Amino acid sequence: MALLSVKDLHVSYGAIKAVRGISFDINEGEIVTLIGANGAGKSTTLNTVAGLIKPESGSVEFDGASVVGVPAHKVVGRGMALCPEGRRVFTQMTVAENLEMGGYTRSDAENKETLEKVYAHFPRLKERRGQVAGTLSGGEQQMLAMGRALMSRPRLLMLDEPSMGLAPILVQEIFDIVKQLNEAGTTILLVEQNANMALSIADRAYVLEIGTIKKTGTGAELLVDDDVRKAYLGG
Amino acid sequence: MSEKRPIISMGGRGPASGGARRTLPMPARYAINAVVVLVLLILGELMIDGGAINRYQSTVLEQVGIYIILAVSLNIATGYLGQLPLGHAGFMSMGAYGCSIFIIRVSEALGVGARDFVTGTPMALVVVVAGLIVGGLCAAVAGIIIGIPALRLKGDYLAIITLAFAEIIRVVMLNIDDVLGFELTGGAAGLTGIPGFSSFLLVFGCVAVVCFLIHTMMKSRHGRAILAIRDNEIAAEATGVNTTYYKTLAFVVSAFFAGVAGGLYAGCVGVLQPAVFGFMKSIEILVMVVLGGMGSMLGSAISATVLTILPEALRAFSEYRMIAYAVVLIIVMIFRPQGLLGSYDFSLSRIIERVMNRDFPWSKKDAAPAADVAEGKEVSADAER
Numbered sequence: 001m002a003l004l005s006v007k008d009l010h011v012s013y014g015a016i017k018a019v020r021g022i023s024f025d026i027n028e029g030e031i032v033t034l035i036g037a038n039g040a041g042k043s044t045t046l047n048t049v050a051g052l053i054k055p056e057s058g059s060v061e062f063d064g065a066s067v068v069g070v071p072a073h074k075v076v077g078r079g080m081a082l083c084p085e086g087r088r089v090f091t092q093m094t095v096a097e098n099l100e101m102g103g104y105t106r107s108d109a110e111n112k113e114t115l116e117k118v119y120a121h122f123p124r125l126k127e128r129r130g131q132v133a134g135t136l137s138g139g140e141q142q143m144l145a146m147g148r149a150l151m152s153r154p155r156l157l158m159l160d161e162p163s164m165g166l167a168p169i170l171v172q173e174i175f176d177i178v179k180q181l182n183e184a185g186t187t188i189l190l191v192e193q194n195a196n197m198a199l200s201i202a203d204r205a206y207v208l209e210i211g212t213i214k215k216t217g218t219g220a221e222l223l224v225d226d227d228v229r230k231a232y233l234g235g
Numbered sequence: 236m237s238e239k240r241p242i243i244s245m246g247g248r249g250p251a252s253g254g255a256r257r258t259l260p261m262p263a264r265y266a267i268n269a270v271v272v273l274v275l276l277i278l279g280e281l282m283i284d285g286g287a288i289n290r291y292q293s294t295v296l297e298q299v300g301i302y303i304i305l306a307v308s309l310n311i312a313t314g315y316l317g318q319l320p321l322g323h324a325g326f327m328s329m330g331a332y333g334c335s336i337f338i339i340r341v342s343e344a345l346g347v348g349a350r351d352f353v354t355g356t357p358m359a360l361v362v363v364v365a366g367l368i369v370g371g372l373c374a375a376v377a378g379i380i381i382g383i384p385a386l387r388l389k390g391d392y393l394a395i396i397t398l399a400f401a402e403i404i405r406v407v408m409l410n411i412d413d414v415l416g417f418e419l420t421g422g423a424a425g426l427t428g429i430p431g432f433s434s435f436l437l438v439f440g441c442v443a444v445v446c447f448l449i450h451t452m453m454k455s456r457h458g459r460a461i462l463a464i465r466d467n468e469i470a471a472e473a474t475g476v477n478t479t480y481y482k483t484l485a486f487v488v489s490a491f492f493a494g495v496a497g498g499l500y501a502g503c504v505g506v507l508q509p510a511v512f513g514f515m516k517s518i519e520i521l522v523m524v525v526l527g528g529m530g531s532m533l534g535s536a537i538s539a540t541v542l543t544i545l546p547e548a549l550r551a552f553s554e555y556r557m558i559a560y561a562v563v564l565i566i567v568m569i570f571r572p573q574g575l576l577g578s579y580d581f582s583l584s585r586i587i588e589r590v591m592n593r594d595f596p597w598s599k600k601d602a603a604p605a606a607d608v609a610e611g612k613e614v615s616a617d618a619e620r
Contacts, residue, residue, distance in 0.1 A: 048474065076475035084473055090466035091401060092273040092578070101463050104456075145470075 001064065002011040003028045004080075004156055009058035011041070011048050016042040020211040021058070026156065026189055031182050033190040033219070035184070035232060036208035042191040043085055045208075046160050049189075050082035051075040062156070072233045077105045081154035085161045085191075088140045089148070091134030095125055098133050098144055100153030109150055111151065118147040121177060121184075139170035143221070154189045175201055195232040199223045207232075264584040271583065272443045277557035279435055292433055294569060297503045299543045300438035301496050304445050304521040305357055306535035308492030313521070314530035314578070315453060316485040317465030320379070321394045323450045323493050324516035325388025325401030326374040330494025331501040332408060332420055337427045338502075340429065348397030352502075363432045365497040366590045367441070374494025375487050377404065382486035386479070401517055419616040426501075426510040433502035445492050446532060454486065509557065526567055533581040538574075 013195040019041040026032045034042045047053045049060055051072035072082075087130050090098050099118060103111035109202035111167055116213035119126040122143045128136065133144055142162055149157055159178065163171040171194065179201050182188050192198035201204055207228060215228065222228045256463045279296070282288045288296070309323045340349075351359040385393050412422045420426055452458050460481045463471040472478045481486075500512055501507055523542050527534030545563070549556035567575065590597065 052469065052472065071477070072472045073477045076473070082473045084469055088467045088470040090463050091471065092466050093462065097459075101459065101471075101474050101476075134384070148470075148474060215612045235493075 002026060003063060004184050004189070005061045006045070006049065006057075007059045007061075009045065009048065009060065010056040011044050011053060012056050013076065018211055019048070022211070022213055024206050024209070024213065024216075026187060028155075029182075029185070030203045031178070031188045031190060031201055031219075033202040033205045034194055034208055035039075035099075035192055035195040035198055035222075036203060037232070038193070040208040041211040042208055044161055046158050046191050047084075048188070050080065050158060051084070056120055060208070076152050076154075079153075079155040080158065081149040081152045081156070082158045083145045083160060083162065086164065087138070087145045089133040089136070089141050089144050093130055094130055095136070095144055096129040096150050099129075099151050099234065100149030100174055105152055110153070114151050115152055119148050121150070121180060121221040138167050141171070142166060142170075143177070146181075150181070150186075154186065156189060157181065158189045158191075160191050161193060162190070163192060164198060171197060195228070196223075197212070199228075218232075244571060256460040258588055259584050261589075262582070267460075267587065268447075268583060276436060276439055276443075281420040283435055292516065296435055297433055297438045297499075297542065299540050299600075300435075300442045301433075301503065302520070302539040302543045303442050303536045304492055304496035305520045306527065307446060307449060307521050307532055308496065309451060310524050310535045311350075311485050311489040311492075313462075313524050314453070314528075314535070315407050315461050316482060316489075317463060318386070318482075318523075319390060319394045319485075319519050319589065319599065320385070320397040320486070320489075321514075321521065322397035322401030323489075324514070325381075325383075325397075325404040325521045326377060326490040326493035327497035327500065327516070327520075328401075328404055328408060328507075329377045329392075329490075329511035330370035331512070332370075332426065332499030333373030333494065334366040334498030335426055335501040337369040338366040338430065338432070339428055343599050349430045352432040355434070359430075359432070360524060362438065363502070366432075367495050367563070370498035370501075371491040371494040374497065375491040378487040378490025379483065381507050382483045386486060388484045398514065398517070399514070402514065405509045420509070421507075425506050427506050429505050429507065431502060431505050433499050438499055438503070441495060445495065446536075449488075449492070457481065457484070469500070498608065504527060508514050508584055512561060515587040517537075526564065526574055528576035528578060530578040530581050531560070531574065531576040534576035534579070536576055544608070582583045 004026040006025070007023045009019055009022045010017070010194060022041070022045055024032070024034075034044050034045060044053065046054050049067070050068060051070050051074070060070075062078055062080060065078070066100060067078065067080075070078070090101060090201075093101065099115060100111065105112070119129075125143055125147055126141060128140065133141065136144060146157075146159065146162065149159075162174050162178070166174065175197050178188060178190065182201075190198055190202065199219040201220050205217065205219050205222050205223065206213050206216040215222065215225070217225065221235075254518060256543065279288075283293050300311070305327060307321070312318050312320050342352075342359075345358065345362065346357070347359050349360055352363065375402075381397060384398045385400070386523055388396060408420045409423055412420055413418060437484070453461070460476045461484075462470065464478050464481055468478055519542075523539045524535050526537035542560070546556055546560060549559055552559070
């Protein structure tokens, strides 16, 4: 059975329909990516799954239980963590305090243990643990946001545009870490505009266009798909 | 100074980098601060009794204490939660009326006379403390009623709705007797017959308790959640913080303490008129917080002190004093927009720890000389000077 199962999801902002009937599944241990242009409904889908937005209709099941209508702060406790778009670290707290906040739903003993693991994945964060998060570079902030999400020990980690605004070398580094995290046992749902990168690490992918799913397949298949190449990969 | 030596021998070793940094255990920190507060309170009381501070000055001091509580409590909502409520005077008036009416009625029923409040009999003290709590609760209820709808809004909208709410409270206080035929608030004529229960000790005792409670709340997990909301509400929600709950909590706690301050104000002035709790009062308190530095308790306290004493000190230049007041504000905002202290907060324990670690701003040594700071050895903090 799928870890996350989304069926016929509809989401609107007032009169504007952002998502019009999306269905997809994620199995335990996979990296699944949603790609598509601006306004395709990728982030809306992710935020809805995370409980930040209420869907108009459709179902979202995590680990066999419905999470529709469950507020975002309770979704975390069920084993899903969202790393929101635009990094959104707690700018006035230190790196260590940010991570501590990430383990808000966990006990201190658990956090101590998880913290070591997070530092192992992100040695840079350990070096900067006393620094105020607002003074970190963009790439470091992205790492911090990911580390913070990991602190809740999620079974499913949802990443919203982790490459946004980062230098290519950092994008590579971030994606390497995403792969590592997946190999360490975390299932990943990745939303990206950088389709090339996302497809190269994804097991499966869904292509979104104006709120619907246009195409689906494995990452490798879509990388060589003509339509996808034309629309998102620059020919 | 004598209490420093045993504390140092109690000092455990910090777990942080190097393993050599000496820290104070929590009970010692609380003990030091409690001792300092007690000494200051006794000193103040002795000065009043001895006549070094006259009656007028001690009344001004009481006002200072009341404004400190108001500023520090508003700081929860503005500095820590990051919202901009403009209705703090409304909560203050809820507390003032709630507390006064409670004390007047209960002291009648129990036969506690006005003199008992001045001399401070145990019975009167119990009534006063209960009254302050009732005042705080009245304000807290008002805080819940306004907070739940208002906190769905942000920025300007929240400011306007809280402003409107404070005005509603004021108008209700003014007219409730006439309209509903009560004899509760005294309407425009004001509520009189409030025993003068406020004293230097009571006010500053409350200041200490309020600051302590706010400090411990902000250091706790709940406080961290509130700060996370200020920094980024969506991220806070995504990490598992119930943002609606904590926003309301911060708002209500802020209102509660404003209510306590209102109660003290009533006991200080003796007469309550709705007009006092107008829009300008809210602005005055907000100015104190912004001037002191949002998120800094010490900043709020200092600017509350300065801004209460300044107009009194400038009484000689009566026509110009409001201008001077305004000019001070403009200058501070131009040259220090983050407020006098920014978000810096004072910690006595931190300073003592620095001394214990010989970590002074002027010494360039990057690591504390751990070897000769062995446990049990006589390391006097004073010897460092």
